[in-house]
Amino acid sequence: MWQSGLVVFREVFEAALVIGIVLAATNGLPHRNRWIALGVLAGTAGSTMVAAFAGAIAEAASGVGQELFNAGILFVAVAVLGWSVVWMRSHGREMALKATEIGRTVAEGDLPIHMLSVVVGLAVLREGSEAVLFLFGIAAQGTNVLSVVLGALIGIVGGAAVGFIMYRGLVRIPVRHLFGVISWLLVLLAAGMASQGANFLVAANLLPALGTSIWDTSQFLSERTIFGQFLHTLIGYTARPDGIQIVFYVATLLVIGIAMRMAGRPSFPKKAAGAGAAAAVALILLPHAGHAIEFKVYSPTVHYGEYALESRGFNSFDKNPAKDGEMTLIHEAEYGVTDYWQTALFGELQRELGADLKYTATAWENIFQLFQPGEAWMDSGLYLEYEAGHGQQPDAVETKILLEKPVGRFVNTFNLIMEKQLGNNAQGTSLGYAYRTMYRWKPYFQPAIEAFGEAGRINDFPGLSEQEHKLGPVILGSIPLAGSVLFNYELGWLFGLTDATARDTIKWLGEIEFRF
Amino acid sequence: MRIRLPKSPRAPRMRPALYAAPAVLAALMGMGVTASATAEDKVYTLTIKDHRFDPQVLEVPAGEKFKVVVKNLDSTAEEFDSYDLNREKVVQGGAEGTVFLGPLDPGTYEFMGEFHADTASGKVVAK
Numbered sequence: 001m002w003q004s005g006l007v008v009f010r011e012v013f014e015a016a017l018v019i020g021i022v023l024a025a026t027n028g029l030p031h032r033n034r035w036i037a038l039g040v041l042a043g044t045a046g047s048t049m050v051a052a053f054a055g056a057i058a059e060a061a062s063g064v065g066q067e068l069f070n071a072g073i074l075f076v077a078v079a080v081l082g083w084s085v086v087w088m089r090s091h092g093r094e095m096a097l098k099a100t101e102i103g104r105t106v107a108e109g110d111l112p113i114h115m116l117s118v119v120v121g122l123a124v125l126r127e128g129s130e131a132v133l134f135l136f137g138i139a140a141q142g143t144n145v146l147s148v149v150l151g152a153l154i155g156i157v158g159g160a161a162v163g164f165i166m167y168r169g170l171v172r173i174p175v176r177h178l179f180g181v182i183s184w185l186l187v188l189l190a191a192g193m194a195s196q197g198a199n200f201l202v203a204a205n206l207l208p209a210l211g212t213s214i215w216d217t218s219q220f221l222s223e224r225t226i227f228g229q230f231l232h233t234l235i236g237y238t239a240r241p242d243g244i245q246i247v248f249y250v251a252t253l254l255v256i257g258i259a260m261r262m263a264g265r266p267s268f269p270k271k272a273a274g275a276g277a278a279a280a281v282a283l284i285l286l287p288h289a290g291h292a293i294e295f296k297v298y299s300p301t302v303h304y305g306e307y308a309l310e311s312r313g314f315n316s317f318d319k320n321p322a323k324d325g326e327m328t329l330i331h332e333a334e335y336g337v338t339d340y341w342q343t344a345l346f347g348e349l350q351r352e353l354g355a356d357l358k359y360t361a362t363a364w365e366n367i368f369q370l371f372q373p374g375e376a377w378m379d380s381g382l383y384l385e386y387e388a389g390h391g392q393q394p395d396a397v398e399t400k401i402l403l404e405k406p407v408g409r410f411v412n413t414f415n416l417i418m419e420k421q422l423g424n425n426a427q428g429t430s431l432g433y434a435y436r437t438m439y440r441w442k443p444y445f446q447p448a449i450e451a452f453g454e455a456g457r458i459n460d461f462p463g464l465s466e467q468e469h470k471l472g473p474v475i476l477g478s479i480p481l482a483g484s485v486l487f488n489y490e491l492g493w494l495f496g497l498t499d500a501t502a503r504d505t506i507k508w509l510g511e512i513e514f515r516f
Numbered sequence: 517m518r519i520r521l522p523k524s525p526r527a528p529r530m531r532p533a534l535y536a537a538p539a540v541l542a543a544l545m546g547m548g549v550t551a552s553a554t555a556e557d558k559v560y561t562l563t564i565k566d567h568r569f570d571p572q573v574l575e576v577p578a579g580e581k582f583k584v585v586v587k588n589l590d591s592t593a594e595e596f597d598s599y600d601l602n603r604e605k606v607v608q609g610g611a612e613g614t615v616f617l618g619p620l621d622p623g624t625y626e627f628m629g630e631f632h633a634d635t636a637s638g639k640v641v642a643k
Contacts, residue, residue: 303604304606305606339606372614372616373616374581374603374618411602440599440602443599484631
């Protein structure tokens, strides 16, 4: 009950804050109440739909195995919980400022009044969806439904009450401190959920236990006592944990804790980062501003034991000389180290705006395949890259979530790309994507459609016309040469979709793949 | 009360949605664990001996997920390679590996041992 109460309280409180701020900033504006109320209703309706949708998924997946399902829900809740805590740390103040600004801009007549509904509706939808997800996660831990619902109700009342009190200015609690305490409680909650998820996976024989009953405090503080229950739900206390549960608990604390610290700092120290922690932060934080958009779609499948030498590039053409003649060239050496890990080193050269072709970066890239192909509903992998910039080019950490789903002879692949620039000349963090649908007709000839885009810097998303998006046909193939050597190729013509994108881009790739 | 829209709106409408994207993808990945192959899937065994597959024809029901455990009884590694099934799996000598397959449309799917392609070949027939 404490868990659901705390979680719902936080979500309702956040939503109440946004509503309160918008109300305050638009004080005196005629009809603002009905627009804001409309936003609240729409957001609530949307959250209910998310709940129904999640419920339907729960129904559909319930036949698959209770332990796997529970573990899945728990880990998703941990990820979203961790991300939202980190986001809150870095953007809490900003969110309040932005809400004020929107309110003021509407009051001054520079924005249509229905923007109020949009802002409020989205805030409520976001908070509501998070609450739904976390409640599912809590339910997956086996707490009884009645106590979850009771906790949720208390949370709603509590969150609305505190929000109202603060709006009225009756009590001035520094919001930052309140959020700080709540954030740390939520981190402990997330760690507890992760440990519980690990427990389910051990039960489903998917994880090694790494030793059972690493400690046994059931004599001093059994989970059957009220206080033991309280500790279990609040901080994830277990009387007899498996070794792997402790690993998951500590790892979750570390990852989210480090991310929260880094998110709180104004600058991102170059050396202290380290690719691993930085990648984790980038993954959690999100969007960032990139320098050159990639034109290769990555599959999460790793080729164990295979070496490859690859060159790829793209050339852009446009009537506008500012976008014409852009060229990127990459030379890469790859090796599949294990069934699940592929590593590569590459060098990048670029030419922009009529200048010479310059060597711009050296990078180390890793692909981690998370499941065996076909093992999960969607083949998934993680891409982590550290790029050392040459000359003026800043260093960057690039993270991609790789997803692939074959449907018959069609293979659909999606990469979500996040890049964070580091150190001097850093332009921040940006978000992009790569997508492909390919028809596996013959090994040497596979037609596909690919799309690439870059949404821009997370703190300052430009309008759609200023973002770069491309789409076009590509052919891919694998031609066997002598022995077991393969020549893999890609060739495509991408059309620019927005004003900021070059009109035509030709992409090409050639790779020699072999094993010793 | 609309006078003009700002030229480069901060577009708050985009940010919350885009912030959701990794969460959605993490959710998809998480769901992947749940809606995946389970202990109830049929398991077929494919043995590699003397650089040949046994059985050479594997009959499976169409439309069902299943697993194939490839046991390599030879001393050298072999790669279960099938373009039709979209799988490549290296199995070391003396070891075994699992390949997750299906659901398959009815038809014939050929596979081969990439390291000894002259002798190692077979097909999966889905009915």
